[in-house]
Amino acid sequence: MRILISGASVAGPVLAYWLSRYGFDVTLVERAPALRKAGGHAVDLFRPATRIAGKMGVLAELEARKTGTELLSLRREGSERTHRLRVGKLITTFSDQHIEIMRDDLSEVFYDATRDRAEYLFGDSIAALREHPGGVEVTFENGPAREFDLVIGADGLHSNVRRLVFGPESAFTTWIGAYLAVMSMPNYLGLRGRVEGVVGVNRMAAVYGDTRMDDARGLFMFRPERELDYHHRDAARQKDLLREHLDGLGWEVPRLMEMLDTAPTFYFDSVTQLRMPTWSRGRVSLVGDAGYSPGPAVGGSTSIAIVGAYVLAGELAEAGGDHLRAFAAYERELGDYVRRSRRFAVGAAKRLIPGSSRALTGMVAGIRIIDRLPAPVARAASRLGGGVLRLHDEVPVRDYQSVATRR
Ligand SMILES: Cc1cc2nc3c(=O)[nH]c(=O)nc-3n(C[C@H](O)[C@H](O)[C@H](O)COP(=O)(O)OP(=O)(O)OC[C@H]3O[C@@H](n4cnc5c(N)ncnc54)[C@H](O)[C@@H]3O)c2cc1C
8 A cells, every 4th residue: 555645854754664664655755855954943752752762763862862951041021030940850740751852853863764664755745636536646746646545744734735635724723822933043152951041921032052953042932912914935024023022022132133134044933723623534634733733832742743643554554554444543542632732732832921920920930949849749740730731741642563563
């Protein structure tokens, strides 16, 4: 059975790995001319995702490449006082097995684990899909048309496959009230395993660096009163909007705003959630951010992408390639996690960018308290209130290992 996956970042290669292990014939098409190796940002793997990586035999490699953010130093807007938080302590409150890694490193590890198992087509994109009773005819922008049995969109928040099959993105996105920007920049603050930043009402700016990176990343978030009007390719306007909303925030922000003009890479997007009633239609399905992003940087979406890819492959194998049965089972199996991660993301966005002076005071107090609590007590506290903070660590994932053995 021939399966085409669009997108070779996180969900795509993980899906390719498991599908090929179950005996499917896999091709990946990636729009970028080669594996992305510049820019990018740190992402999080929680316990289920690290376990899946372990089953893929790449856990040691991920551990070796992980970034080690140890200390967060945060100021409140208008104050010189720095509040410190040992990040390891914070992480252990909601995860027992966490890996922070640059997204490009993660992709490379998954690519290396799959490049001999699957066919990779870089520098191309699906132009059209035509489903017929026996399969899907796929037209590419650059290469010749080909036939596949199934097509899976793993092409991110602004998915091409989703647009071709389900229609315009705007029908499925919900803005959760924030904007996010990331730039790469020289590590002039000399940060190694440290995040420094400033937070005010409805806005924050931070810089992080690591021993594994030559440069640093500036990370900015803000919450305007209403959705902003800009074109997604108009970087100059996006930089102006960022400057406007962070004006007067203090700390290093004026210098960072000057650096925007020379930043080697710059990313700007609204923090939106995808809410689709179903991720599958006919012989096409979606995985990772393409199908159910809870919002970048707030909802543990990398972990969901890995779990989603593993589950989709497992269900396809278990159903013996019967895609209708498998897609329905995939959505059933993952649906609860996706819905809960959306709620988690909305809460996380509020916690990261406090919406009032009172919430800001609460955030700073929270940092001081967590830093002082002994780790087991902080962990126990995180389990209160239904353990929502531990969502990504405690989500149950079926073991499809026996499927692999049977096949
Ligand atoms: C600024 C930022 C910060 C983030 N911070 C965090 C974080 O702290 N923690 C966390 O867990 N997650 C974070 N995320 C989210 C995380 O990056 C994604 O959830 C994760 O990468 C999802 O993987 P994916 O494979 O589904 O999609 P993506 O990583 O978006 O990959 C999609 C792939 O599809 C390719 N593609 C796009 N269009 C086409 C096309 N037409 N044809 C072929 N290929 C195409 C792209 O080039 C890319 O390789 C952040 C995201 C952003 C943008």
